Amino acid sequence: MPAIISESEIEEAALDILVNDLGYGYRYGPDIAPGMPDQERAGFSDVVLEKRLQDAIATLNPDIPVQARVEALKKVIREESQDLVHSNRSFHNMLVNGVDVEYKKDSGQTTYDKVWLFDFENFDNNDFLAVNQFTVVEDRHERRPDVILFVNGLPLVVIELKKPDNMENFEDNDLLDNAYNQLQTYKKEIPSLFRYNAILAISDGQDARAGTLTSSREWFLSWKTLDGEKIAEFLVPPMEVLLKGMCEPKILLDLTCNFIVFEENHGPISKKLARYHQYHAVNKAVEKTRIAVSAEGDRRCGVVWHTQGSGKSLSMVFYSGKIVQYLNNPTVVVITDRNDLDGQLFENFARCHELLRQTPVQAENRNHLRQLLSVASGGIIFTTIQKFLPGEDEDRFPVLSERSNIVVIADEAHRSQYGFDAKITRKYDGAQIHYGFAKHMRDALPEASFIGFTGTPVELEDRNTPAVFGDYIDIYDIEQAVRDNVTVPIYYESRLSKLEISNEVRETLDSDFYGITEGREDYETEELKSRWSRLEAVVGSKDNLSKLAGDIIDHFENRLEVLEGKGMIVCMSRRMCADLYAEITKLRPDWHDDNDLKGNIKVIITGSATDESRLQPHIRSKTQRLKVRDRMQDPEDPLKIVIVCDMWLTGFDAPALHTMYFIKWLTGHNLMQAIARVNRVFGDKPGGLIVDYVGILYDLKKAMNNYTENGGRGDPASFKEEAIALMREKYEIVKDMFHGFDYQRIFSASPREKLLIVRQGADFILSKGNTDKAMDDEKKRYIKHVAELSKALALSKPHEEVDKINEEVGYFQAVRSILVKIDRSSAKSNREVNSAIKNLVSRSIVTDEIIDIFDAAGLKKPDISLLSEDFLDEVRSLPQKNLAYEVLKKLLNDEIKTRTRKNRIQGKSFAEMLEKSVNKYKNRSIDNVRIIEELIELARKMREADLRGEDLGLTDEELAFYDALAANESAVDVLGDDTLRLMAEELVRLIRQNATIDWTLRKNVQAKMRVSIKRLLKRYGYPPDKQKIATRNILEQAEIVCRDAAVSAD
Structure with missing residues (x-):
């Protein structure tokens, strides 16, 4: 068409x-x-x-x-x-x-x-x-x-x-x-x-x-x-x-x-370029900031809510770079609530120092922060919110700077510690009043303006965040991020049953846990610490960790069978991290290595020399942790899984990470931030998976409700059952496409028979169309549905239903690989080469070596330029005629394209022959046996054409112009081969001498070339009534050779 x-x-x-x-x-x-x-x-x-x-x-x-x-x-x-x-x-x-x-x-x-x-x-x-x-x-x-x-x-x-x-x-x-x-x-x-x-x-x-x-x-x-x-x-x-x-x-x-x-x-x-949501959000934020810092402004710039994984850190960089230029070089203070976040965000800014037109600085302590703020303007300063906590002997935080050209950027501005409200905590020596850090920041920087960036929404009952920062400036939610392919969806799987805790104990633990609420981490009472310890002691018992280690290994290895990537385990304590590592490496000793640059599993925790001995092997310096981080972020590195407690749950970006195992309760924003570690785009990764061993579902649903109540679209996490349902649907569709063909016999067949049954399956799919177009449509439909089935299966595994159909899907994929190879438009793209999804082609079905259409069809790969008689006989004898036709058609099609790039007339002639034969087959004028014979005859003619140049004593280039002249049979009769041969040789010289770049696009050069060709034709006595067609043929062939000639002359 x-x-x-x-x-x-x-x-x-x-x-x-x-x-x-x-x-x-x-x-x-x-x-x-x-x-x-x-x-x-x-x-x-x-x-x-x-x-x-x-x-x-x-x-x-x-x-x-x-x-x-x-x-x-x-x-x-x-x-x-x-x-x-x-x-x-x-x-x-x-x-x-x-x-x-x-x-x-x-x-x-x-x-x-x-x-x-x-x-x-x-x-x-x-x-x-x-x-x-x-x-x-x-x-x-x-x-x-x-x-x-x-x-x-x-x-x-x-x-x-x-x-x-x-x-x-x-x-x-x-x-x-x-x-x-x-x-x-x-x-x-x-x-x-x-x-x-x-x-x-x-x-x-x-x-x-x-x-x-x-x-x-x-x-x-x-x-x-x-x-x-x-x-x-x-x-x-x-x-x-x-x-x-x-x-x-x-x-x-x-x-x-x-x-x-x-x-x-x-x-x-x-080199990174802003995406549309970053570009417009930053410009809106700059305008809001301009208003907020003005004499009439209220110093509240607003909040940018961009879902996790959508480039929030980079948006903060773009924003900082722009206000530095357009708002009279203010001092920018970037605040996080954790030291590791401060370091991660600082690294992101430091890498972009050219855009910022200055080098960011980290404040080491309050005095250093005061010193950095003492300048009249400029500077990008990083600090943690804890540096704004008053000293033991202070009622309020002292003023650090009264300048009005200070803009404070708060990362994750929703957190409760940014509030103004006072809280009373009980100490042994009496009650003590604590204020949210926003008050202390205002005390320290009374004339500064505040803007917040968050990956999760501000809670409806949270009065503090709008009071400090203002209203939303821009929202980019999960649904839009997934639609834009900026993030991938997240799926949830419960494996609570794998953690053996009695109902009586579990009820006690639940009661303990729900007394530990978000926002009290900095003011924990001894009672709360005690509750957490009881939880950790039960969940982290040796018996439980031993069972969890085996289950995680089985689950993760199952995942790796179908999806390249990495995993993360989140534990309740550093002790649990170390003990779980010991249990896992007991079962997989080859995963362990003392060298940070080797091994398949590592623990990431902080600590000191005073910590107990079992923690010491896992306590690393910042530099050592960065080396492990680089390994985790490298998809090719053998490090496959890390065990963490608090670190790397926010701000850590490893696109190949696709599975997180939770042996720790998290709530609210902390939970939302943590699960987003698996939502990064990586090749064709279909989604991330969070695996729940302790019961985070209640809080996940609560977080979802808060998300949608704030106007966010799309679920932060979908249940794994949705992927399984999709897998069932696609499995039934593909299975129905084999109705009337018994592929199940492959599972009891000999290796040789298995190869045959795969080829027969491909032939059966091709036979379903009663026209060539219908055959092509059926082939594409099959390829599409198997790809979708493979993605759904990758999301669903491990699961008992996956185990039931695993080998069948492997067979479907083996058939698909043949059909993909014979689809003329399906050359392997970069995304296929770098695919994260692995084929399930079991070695019991067919070896991984079936990657070539000739192997797939059971043929020895031919020397395409020769199209040997032995190969053509092999094609003729194939019992799968539809497959033989598709293979031969693709082979000839590719060969004709190659020839057309060298000899337009010859290529055009063979293309017309192929089209004529294929049309007869499409119209069912001939059957698949006869079409194969016609294509074999066409292949023979191609082989014979290769010998003509040798017989005439012409190069390939000269032969192409000879064919352009000889396309007119009367010219051959009048002039004979010798004269046409001389004309062809002269035409090559003429074309090369007159070749200029872009001559096909310039009318004056084309006219000059046309005149020279006509003169040559006239001089040799070429039939006048055929000179117009000959000139056109020669010019078309000249387009092919002129490019190389022009480049050589340039």
Whole structure:
């Protein structure tokens, strides 16, 4: 079926939005290419429109001497690093902070100054230009991105477009995968273009995604809003939303200047771009802050609620970077309520120091905090809320600074200790009044303004948070985060039955536990400590931990069979962590290693030299804990599971983490924060799982109720039964597709028979369609449902129902692997290669080595260029005729594509033969036996065609032009092979001599080439009535060879 929308039409639509809606100028790439009347480049390797940049520099920097402006231009053009990301980072720094120059004034004094490339304040002072078909040549590679957006002559945005094959494929991510892969090829082959890049975008006209130079495919994300207030309506195409939402001139400059960071964290540099919810929330927060800090403001900026895992820490970085610039360089004080959170958040900020334009500092104590606040302005200071606690001899916290240009950012602003309310606690020596830390902060910083960031909602009965910070500024909830692929859903599984505690004891424990409420951690009474100890003693008994160790090992190993990744165990105490480690390594001794850089399991706790001996092996310095953290965050590292008590339950980010085991009660925000450790995106991870051994369900439901009451959409955690129900549904669908075929016999068959039954299963699925299209639809339907079944099973395992169907699903996957391989459009994408979900193909069913369609079909892989007779005989004798047809059709299709890239006439001829045979089969004019014979005959003709060049004494290139001439049979009769051979040789020389880059896009060059070809045809006496067709054939073939010739000549 022909494409309803062509790639050029998608390109035209994008340009229409950019030019007519957003006000960009427009130039056609070939019109401004080297050698053209309106050229804007000296050569095809030049990626900067230098005259535009030169003019912009002169306009924006009128007070800078000409020589200094020239030097700045040279710095921008000159490559500083061979590494693309380092070079891009260096340029980005020049772009947002100005190009450093020095020059002498008339007095002879040396002056150091900045040359600005963009006017970020007044976007109208910049030149915005959209260019399509912009050819770049570098190191013998010629590439032509679809659309490039230039700002002041600098290529800031590269857009790659793909057309859908037909309307059914608008939902097919393969198209976006292809566009993404194309950009990766560009980066390797023409890296100079990407030195200046800020944003990469891909689209098929419907779906559209954006990312950066270092973004993996799953982090190319949609832009969902036009105004930041609501999600764009369905009728507005996503490509239009992305272009208007990101590339509108003012927004593009804002994103470039304030919403890009380069992070370097024990590995390659990562370039990150704000997502739409971060961009709009930060800008709203900056505006609210501007009002709050004004003379009429109440110093309450508001609260940003962005669900856990959606990039809250980075939003705080973007916010800080922007207020530092736009609010007269205030002092920013970032407050957390835990030392480990302070360190984690500080590291995030420190990695982004370039955006912040300063290096953050951690306050070591109250005196250091006072010293840091003594400056007149500026500074980003990190401290814990506990540093605002008055001393034993103080009634109130002393004033640290009365400056009004201080902005306090509170992480997790919902916590009760931020309140004003007084609480009375009983001590042995009498009652004592304690206030929430908000009062102490206000006492210390009476004129400061406060803003809160939280991953969970403010509770309805919480009067303190709004009183301190104000109302919500922006909400980004779980449902939207999952829809946007920013997080994955979380599932809940209860394994309470695995913890053997009598009902009588459990009732006592429940009573003890519910007396321990959130918000009293800092003022624990001896009674509360006693209750917790009783709980910990029962749950952490040796007998219980021994049983739990075995159950966790079985459960986690079952999970790892189907899902690559990592796990975390949360225990009630440090003692329990150490004891559980001992029980687990007793059962799996090879998991243990004394070396922090080795081993499969570690305990993460704090402690000191005075702690008991069994804790000592697990007490690490901060540096040692960071090494273990890096291992846990590395998906390839053999460290698979960590045991924690309090650490790493908030702020810790390990995308491969998919399972958490709770042997500890948590409530409210603490619980919500903890379970979010498993909601990070990692490859095709379908979701995270929390496993409950102690009964956190009541508090989980309570947290869910609070979440929805505050306007949040989407469940913080879904019950595992939902995944199991989906697994049942998909299992029945796939099983029904085999109605009439007995695949169950595979489980008692010999190894040789098993291979045959897998092939027979694939053949059966293919036979269900009575037309070629129906066959293709059935194949795609099967592939889709097995993929969905595999994901649901990965979420459900371990479970007794999974065990029942495990081997059947393995068989379904084995059949799917064959069908995927013979699907002409299913080349393995990066996401498949990096798949987190493992195949369940049991070795008792079929070995993992069946990854090739020829192996899958039971054939020896042929030398495709030879298409040997032995191989064709093997295909003919296959009993699974539908499978044989699909394999042979794919093989020939691929071979024809390869030949067409070298010899257009030959490829076209063979393509027509293949299409004719396939159409006869589609129309059921011939059966599957006859179609196989016709395809085998076509394969023989291809093999014979390979010998023609040798017989004629022509190279492959010369033979291609010979075929273009010989396509007219009367020319062969009149001129004969010898003359046509001479003409072909001369045509190759003529084409190579006249080849120029972009000649196919330039009418004047095409005309010149056409005249030269006609002269040659006339000189040799080519039949006049056939010269027009011959000229067209030659020009089409010339397109194939000209690219290499042009690159060689450049």
